[in-house]
Amino acid sequence: MTQVDIFKALSNKTRLQILTWLKEPATHFPVQDFGELKGAGVCVGQIQAKCGLNQSTVSEYLSLLQRVGLVTATRIGQWTYYKRNDEGMDALKQFIQQDI
Amino acid sequence: MTQVDIFKALSNKTRLQILTWLKEPATHFPVQDFGELKGAGVCVGQIQAKCGLNQSTVSEYLSLLQRVGLVTATRIGQWTYYKRNDEGMDALKQFIQQDI
DNA sequence: TGGGCATATCGGTACTTGTCGATATACTTT
DNA sequence: AAAGTATATCGACAAGTACCGATATGCCCA
Numbered sequence: 001m002t003q004v005d006i007f008k009a010l011s012n013k014t015r016l017q018i019l020t021w022l023k024e025p026a027t028h029f030p031v032q033d034f035g036e037l038k039g040a041g042v043c044v045g046q047i048q049a050k051c052g053l054n055q056s057t058v059s060e061y062l063s064l065l066q067r068v069g070l071v072t073a074t075r076i077g078q079w080t081y082y083k084r085n086d087e088g089m090d091a092l093k094q095f096i097q098q099d100i
Numbered sequence: 101m102t103q104v105d106i107f108k109a110l111s112n113k114t115r116l117q118i119l120t121w122l123k124e125p126a127t128h129f130p131v132q133d134f135g136e137l138k139g140a141g142v143c144v145g146q147i148q149a150k151c152g153l154n155q156s157t158v159s160e161y162l163s164l165l166q167r168v169g170l171v172t173a174t175r176i177g178q179w180t181y182y183k184r185n186d187e188g189m190d191a192l193k194q195f196i197q198q199d200i
Numbered sequence: 201t202g203g204g205c206a207t208a209t210c211g212g213t214a215c216t217t218g219t220c221g222a223t224a225t226a227c228t229t230t
Numbered sequence: 231a232a233a234g235t236a237t238a239t240c241g242a243c244a245a246g247t248a249c250c251g252a253t254a255t256g257c258c259c260a
Contacts, residue, residue, distance in 0.1 A: 100120055
């Protein structure tokens with residue numbers, strides 16, 4: 001995963017939007033009885049509902065964001081919870097500050 | 101010009117490379133008798149020579165980077181000098197720090 | 201004023217991305 | 231075991247991007 005791949009992941013309105021939502025999940029998503037506020041993240045269905053694209057599209061976007069290290073995924077039962085990956089985000093920030 | 105457009109501009113190995121070169125032009129490009137060290141920037145031909153792509157491609161890349169505000173262009177005689185645009189870069193940095 | 205440069209623009213082709221519907225997988229509850 | 235969810239993967243196609251070669255534009259100098 002190169003820096004270019006990270007920027008590609010950010011080069012899409014919806015994916016960028018998802019990332020901003022995941023910055024503050026509690027203000028953008030309804031609380032779940034399981035997961036969200038316990039730190040697992042937000043499940044695919046909630047994100048899909050909010051961005052309004054096809055389920056498969058959202059699933060692919062999330063796994064792309066995960067592949068480039070900007071979010072992490074946790075499977076619990078039949079749900080996959082996604083949340084921001086601070087390490088990946090920090091690496092990106094550092095790259096932008098230092099290298100370009 | 102949206103944030104997404106900026107990330108699109110960064111989603112290419114060559115354009116990202118050009119931007120890092122322009123961060124420190126003096127260490128990446130030969131000094132010119134006119135322009136470069138006087139602050140105008142680096143001309144298209146020098147950038148093209150360094151990245152090895154077609155002239156038209158490099159010209160298009162540079163004007164894209166300009167359109168999204170990451171570099172500025174100054175025409176002097178038959179040369180166009182490009183340099184980093186600190187304002188644009190700072191706006192990007194701020195966006196990344198604050199919003200995602 | 202006509203050629204020679206440096207850069208910009210145009211038109212094309214091959215490859216990549218955006219997005220979908222259909223289907224597969226995997227868990228969970230009867 | 232069967233049927234129902236939530237998510238993932240696949241195959242498709244339209245739209246966009248990466249580059250290129252050819253040509254246009256604009257500046258400079260004999």
